[in-house]
Amino acid sequence: MPAPVLKCCFCCKQIVNLNPVLKTAGFKFGKLYVHTYICVVKLEEAIKSVNFRNQTHKAGLNILYTAWWLKTTMSRELKNFGLTHEQYNVLRILKGKNPEEMCVKDIAGRMIEKSSNVPRIIDRLVLKKLVKRSTDLEDKRHTLMSLTPAGVNILELSTAKINKLFDELIPMDDASASKLNTLLEKVREKEP
Amino acid sequence: MPAPVLKCCFCCKQIVNLNPVLKTAGFKFGKLYVHTYICVVKLEEAIKSVNFRNQTHKAGLNILYTAWWLKTTMSRELKNFGLTHEQYNVLRILKGKNPEEMCVKDIAGRMIEKSSNVPRIIDRLVLKKLVKRSTDLEDKRHTLMSLTPAGVNILELSTAKINKLFDELIPMDDASASKLNTLLEKVREKEP
DNA sequence: AACAAATACATGTACATACATGTAATATAA
DNA sequence: TTATATTACATGTATGTACATGTATTTGTT
Incomplete structure (x- = not known):
């Protein structure tokens, strides 16, 4: 054995x-x-x-601890789709404008963690053929990204799972969640 | 210019x-x-x-966003001491038992992010001579860590700054903070 | 038009996370 | 006691964060 x-x-x-x-x-x-x-x-x-x-x-x-817990829980689910938490975030952001293309800066501005290195996360998504990348001919400094059909597909499947996970995992009514949101925004009220 | x-x-x-x-x-x-x-x-x-x-x-x-914001804010302060957020955490944990020694597992169990790679964080603290490392003679599988005087010193200085930052940054009374703690624990109530 | 300034992003480095695997030491069981 | 199981931790790999720097492109100024 x-x-x-x-x-x-x-x-x-x-x-x-x-x-x-x-x-x-x-x-x-x-x-x-x-x-x-x-x-x-x-x-x-x-x-x-x-x-x-x-x-x-x-x-x-x-x-800090709750964020780690949440991220770990979500990552475990995303692993079934071969995605990391950050890769999933980028796909989700691209989906928001789909089928429109987005440049790196637009994506970065929508990331939860603002110091994410978006070009390198995109690299991995392109390798997996979930995102396609091209150069903007109007402004050649821009790199334009959009979802491939495979990207749309995997995002739909994974989002369904993640939403289900969220709903089943967090036993919280709208009023309590609202209160939590208010308190978190109070934490960030004063800017450093 | x-x-x-x-x-x-x-x-x-x-x-x-x-x-x-x-x-x-x-x-x-x-x-x-x-x-x-x-x-x-x-x-x-x-x-x-x-x-x-x-x-x-x-x-x-x-x-997730508030955690990123908090970590970034703290890291900026810690940078003045040449410390990362995780290195600071390890020093703080060692301080809790100082001058007693702690093994890797004890430290890991007290980390906020449970998947931290403690031995490698320790490596960097040893290089900076803030922590000393030895082998437990009672059980040679154990590596024992403790703060050096320099470690104690830098921890005191940085903790004073971090506490001050916290107090000035977050304008929250004890009752609201208590409510926030209750709500965060409610989020983690069901375990996956 | 020509030059300087600004922008967008790629790329490099140090450190960290997440996870798999290797190894020495100890504990347990046959 | 010897073999096996278990523990503690070191180490390797892929990915990500935080930040500095390089480069092509565009914009603004003279």
Whole structure:
């Protein structure tokens, strides 16, 4: 019998056994030993810390942790489509104008992470034939991108999955979500 | 006169002029032309999108964007100390047990981003002589880390700055921050 | 028209993430 | 005790972030 695979089936793969970060319980799945995990909901358990200076300080860490959690959850789903989170974002942005073409700057301005290196993300999408790239003849500095039919197709399939995931995963009514949005915008109220 | 540096002084460096993502206004600073920026507070402006399926969907994107904004803001401050965000995190975690030593797994379990590659972050801190590394003689699989005096010093200085930044930046009372924490934990309530 | 300035983006580097795999050390079981 | 399982971590690869710089193209000025 091969050595059992002792790996957390989703996150925290480096922390495999009996680590208090996780409430773990293993089970066998065919020839695999799969780690079930329950990622912890309370921030204090998640990062093993209770020493926050105040609730605002805790909120900062909570935002960072929740973003990581969300990104990881989505990435796991996107992996089934051979897409990374950022590649999916670019496809989604292109879809917004489809079948119109968009230049790098337009795409960059719509990215969530503003320091993304859009040309290189496009490189990978072009390799997978999900995006096609051409030069603008009106202004040759512009590189114009648009979705291929394969790109449209994979985006539709993956978006359906992601939306389903979101709806099932986050048990939140519109009023609470609205409140959350207001509070997050309050965090960003003062600009540095 | 040299070509003016047309660069956003903080974020969105790729989007320099008249981009609606930013409400820009330039000014001269010595020989530099510096871009002042006002990063947009409303998510709709920040990512130029209004088509959210519902408030929960918007909240997901809002969390991701706010986390990016927060990380970028902190990183800018940490750059003055020659530290990255992740290197700072590791120092902070080591400080929690100082002068006790910690192994890789202990540190990893306390990281906000659970998939961080702790040994390599440590590599860089050791190079800067902020952390020292040794092998546990009781269990030679363990690598033990602790802060050097220089590490303690730089952590104190940078933490003072980061705390000050936090307090001045985020205009939020304890009650609102508490509400925010509750809502973020509600987002993570169901585990995938 | 000719030159300078500005723009758009490609590309290079250091660091980080996400994940797979290799290796030495320890724990457990036959 | 010896073989096997398990752990801890180092290391390799692909991708992404953050930022600096190079280059072709366009715009603005004289």
